[in-house]
Amino acid sequence: MPDNLLLNIDSPYDLRQLDEAQLPQLAQELRNFIIDVVSVKEGHLGASLGVMELTIALHYVFNTPDDLLIWDVGHQAYGHKILTGRRDSFHTNRQLGGISGFPKRSESIYDAFGVGHSSTSISAALGMAIASKLKGDVDKQHIAVIGDASIASGMAFEGLNHAGVTDANLLVILNDNAIGIDPSVGALKNYLTAVKNGKNPRQNNMIKSLNIDYSGPIDGHDIFAVIKELKRLQKIKGPKFLHVITTKGKGLKQAEEDQVKYHAPGKFDAKSGEIHKKQEENLPPKYQDVFGLTLLDLARKNEKIIGITPAMPSGSSLKFMMDALPERAFDVGIAEQHAVTLSAGMATQGMVVFCNIYSTFLQRAYDQVIHDVALQNLPVIFCLDRAGLVGEDGATHHGVFDLAYLRCIPNMIVYSPLNEIGLQNILYTAQLGLDHPIAIRYPRGRGVLADWQSKSFGNYEKIEIGSANCLKHGTETAVLSNGPIGKNVTMALANLNNPATIAHYDFAFVKPLDEKELHTILKTFEKIITIEDGVIKGGFGSAILEFAAKNKYTSKIQLLGIPDEFVEHGTVLELQQYYNIDVKSLEIVFSID
The missing domain is CATH 3.40.50.920 (Rossmann fold)
Structure with missing residues (x-):
């Protein structure tokens, strides 16, 4: 085998000097490099492994950074970072003083747009494309890479809706692997599955109906096919849409087979793929599990209880209720605004609605919290996971703003439990019936009481609202x-x-x-x-x-x-x-x- 190709690539310019026939080897080297580092340093794994060929092809075909490349969310951008001058610093990924786990404009000229929350790429790339046209830069390319879970968000549809009535030079690439962090849900997911299986006639293509040039689906792991199609699309003006099929975790058997666990698996053996077991006996419970187990217990006793989460059933532990009482627990996909107003609608009909959402993601539905919930004084129970400092995910994910942005809203109750006992008791108190909406905020990580379940689970006490x-x-x-x-x-x-x-x-x-x-x-x-x-x-x-x-x-x-x-x-x-x-x-x- 030829010498290590990756060691000689410090920028996409170096990448473009390679012969196209060498790129499959580079893809394997890049996968191995990411696996070796993430197995020790931790981070997001499966998403980047799944787009290795696509990443290489994009930088090989397009003239980045002059052509602008935007990664939606950014979980999948590790290969991008390594190929754009951050190979030698990649071991510092997500560490204090190191590089960010997400694309970040201040970190590299190749990071065209800062990301961390989903579904922003199409709007951002379209804005750039329109600006380029106004400046007379008609040959500049603008590429947004978005996943099948992210594209189901309302903001992504808003961007597509606008793109279809422009002549902006925009390419949207749908990285379709049928999963976000948890499996994708909803009617759009079913539609994309039908397209992949050849069951949906081309004349009924919803992207074409928006006046956007659609091509695909193509195999995202066939690097030669991807390069060929990108070169073809490079010559077409106006809004374009390429549907690419990939496998999240590609190249690591365990990551392909258990895509949820290997999204961010922690430390694992680079050769076998086996995750290193953590000593979790006699440890306090995770706050998310206190929420999930308590809610399930309460829901079994109160038939009016509903659980709703926007795409985070595993991360929030609402999955306990979804598995046991699926008719009353809903994953609505990456749709925070919808989750909040859906909760409001249910509350008008007397349901006791627990809207379970990460603190940082509730920011995306602030208008709905004010206009649809608080203004109507509907007793929606917001359970804000990952409140406060969350660690390595950084600035886009810290839940440090919620106390400030919630306490200024009329009718809103805001509560932060001291420990897991306080959390279970406020959940119990809220479902008894409140006169106002309430936001219950709790952190990522574990509580303080190792024997929480044996001593206090189910022994609920009502909390006096407003008491210190x-x-x-x-x-x-x-x-x-x-x-x-x-x-x-x-x-x-x-x-x-x-x-x-x-x-x-x-x-x-x-x-x-x-x-x-x-x-x-x-x-x-x-x-x-x-x-x-x-x-x-x-x-x-x-x-x-x-x-x-x-x-x-x-x-x-x-x-x-x-x-x-x-x-x-x-x-x-x-x-x-x-x-x-x-x-x-x-x-x-x-x-x-």
Whole structure:
């Protein structure tokens, strides 16, 4: 076999010097390189393995970075990163100070558009194409690569709808592998399956009906066929659509057979593909599992309970309910806006709706939260997984804005449980019936109680809406925490030599605040410290400052949390240390007091 081709490629220019016959070897080398690194460093695996030939073909045919290439979401862009000058730094992927796990404009001129959330590629590429036309750059190519799960989102359809009435030089490539993170769902998925199986007549092609030139489907792993078709499309002006069939996880048997698990498998053996087992006995439960198991238990007792998630049944653990009670649990695909308004519609008919969605993804449905839920005061129960710092996925995924963007909405209750007991009890309380919508936010990762199920599961207690709790008495300083970050406070106080001067209060409700308790605290203590795992501007600490100012209290108030900046990638502990809200940093803060 010839020398390692990948070692000699530092840019797409180097790639284009290869003979076309060498590209299958390069695809195998690239797969092996990604497997070797991700097996040790972790990250997203299956998506990138599935588009290796497509990635090489795109950079081989098109003149990137002058031609603009956009990857939807970006889970599948590892090969792209390696071929565009980041091979030697790829081992730092998703690590503090390393390269991002997603395309990022500030990282490389080859990353034409920053991504992380789905279904943005078509609109962004169309915008670029229209701008190029206005500038007279008629030969410039604009390519959006989007998956079959992402294209089902409303925003993708909006982009296609607009593209069909323009003469913009846009190429949309549908990477169709029938799966996102979980298997794709919905009528569009069924339509694409019919097209792949040759059961749908060409004259009934929905893409053609939008006045977009459609070609395919073609085998996305036949690199010669892909290159041939891309070269043909390169010569055609106007909006074009190429349907490519791929296999997620291609080249690693286990990743092909278990595509959900190998989306981001953690550490695994590069040769065998076997995932390294983690020691999970006697560990506290994952918050997502506390949600999923509690909801299933409640749903079995309350026939009005409905579960809804936009494309994250495994990641959110709604899958427990979907498997046991499929008629009352729905994966609506990557459609956050639809998920929220669907929940609102069900709530008008007396259903008890749990809309389970990642904090960062609820941002995509903000208008629906305000207009369709809160304005009508419908008691939808929003369960916001991955609230706060989420770690290596970085700026696009941190759930640090929800406290600020939710507490300003009239009628909205906002609650962050201190631990898994608080989570199960608020879920129980919410399904008993509330007069307002509620957002329950909880973090990625595990709780604190290893024996949670044996001691407390099913033994629910009703929570008084708007109540705060004193966890530790003190004489001079009061620490007010919101949510699981309170664990850091408790641990820091336990490590102090003289903690008697410091009181600790759990303010699980950011809205409504426990005003009675706040009056007592502000009359008693000279100094107040607030701590939250969200942005300081507009968040929990801001609410305390507003209350103090309104009531003319003069206590010194210090706010701890995330400053006015986007948080990059790193482990949760590393990021807590960076923002001085880890245990050791809090010990220093409390010692100064």
